[in-house]
Amino acid sequence: MDSSLFKDVTTTRGLKYHYYSSPAVDEKPTLLFLHGFPSTSYDWRHQVPFFKEKGYGLIVPDLLGYGGTDKPSDPASYKYSLMTADIVDILDAEKVDKVIPIGHDWGSFLTSRLASYYPERFVAYGFLALAYTPPSPDFNIHGMLAFTKQAVGYELFGYWLFFAEDGSEKIVADHVDSTLSILYPSNPAIWVTDLAPTGALKAWLLADKKAPLAPYISKEDTDKFVETLKTTGLGAPVNWYKLMVSGLGAEDDKNIAKENYIVNKPVFFAGCKQDYVCLAAPAIATLGQTCPNATVAEFETDHWVQLAAPEKLNGELLKWVEGIATA
Incomplete structure (x- = not known):
């Protein structure tokens, strides 16, 4: 571009x-x-x-x-x-x-x-x-999580609660490689266990877990991701989650x-x-x-x-x- x-x-x-x-x-x-x-x-x-x-x-x-x-x-x-x-x-x-x-x-x-x-x-x-x-x-976020767990067997959007937490952006910044690997994994099925359920993403990051990256993510892409996180962080972007979790979006x-x-x-x-x-x-x-x-x-x-x-x-x-x- x-x-x-x-x-x-x-x-x-x-x-x-x-x-x-x-x-x-x-x-x-x-x-x-x-x-x-x-x-x-x-x-x-x-x-x-x-x-x-x-x-x-x-x-x-x-x-x-x-x-x-x-x-x-x-x-x-x-x-x-x-x-x-x-x-x-x-x-x-x-x-x-x-x-x-x-x-x-x-x-x-x-x-x-x-x-x-x-x-x-x-x-x-x-x-x-x-x-x-x-x-x-x-x-209502909690109602949605309960519904999706009943419907498909696991909560689909439990990670919203982590991103809406105060301080989530610091955890991400402290575990950039771990964040990158869970967002763009070579095996997308790990989202079922390590991203979607409530608490799973936070546990993944705090343990500094890593998984192989998807093949479409190049070295240039990872460098860009790291540069963006270091430059601007996720303190502002997580407000998209906070809006929904707080109920302001529904209002x-x-x-x-x-x-x-x-x-x-x-x-x-x-x-x-x-x-x-x-x-x-x-x-x-x-x-x-x-x-x-x-x-x-x-x-x-x-x-x-x-x-x-x-x-x-x-x-x-x-x-x-x-x-x-x-x-």
Whole structure:
């Protein structure tokens, strides 16, 4: 990603966002790539050159708390009603329409809320690993953990509680190699025992356990990860977890109009068969209820599909985007 194509903009609420921008050619749509945790715009290094060459507009921000973007310490600053407004401010600064947001992980959740708050600004929505998530004004973390344990045999999101703890970022900083290996393991099934259940991730890190890295993570990638952690840490990014665990996220969802719970515009979902947290099968089974115009592609990858299978993902996304453009 060409560093000369990064810009900074100050949003209406006074926060600086750092983002990559490349204009569309021949009136093609603009793709808005939204990364997850614990990433930055660097997560899209395999997608940006592919779509840029084909003339698509690209906006790829470091999301709030990450990279070159501001890092407020108050979890309330990370409300989705506020962050979606920030994203729209970026679109306004770039004067773009015909925008298609494509999110991964928490970026998928943000994409869901763009559909909730600003449906008029987008022509379609892409979700990688985590499918469209309807508003959940009654969300409770402990209720969700109990439900997932009963449904699939283990808690899916117990690690949220660790990241929401005060001081979790210091534990991560003290065990960088251990963190890297559990987030990007060569054997994704270890998430069932050592990431997802409550207390498992903290125990892994405090024991300084390590596992072989996934083959798609290069030496350059690990160096970038270590550099990012040393430079900015995770003190700000963990606020995305604190928001949800505290109940502020559910409270925020109460502001969403009921008519915006269903997404009728085109939706793309990349289901990852070896993702043991964002489970593909149940997401696919229920997607039609909330996204009646959905296209599903399944991948034999772990959670990080844009890194693990970039050529296949890029091809599927291109086919879907071209279908929208010609519909």
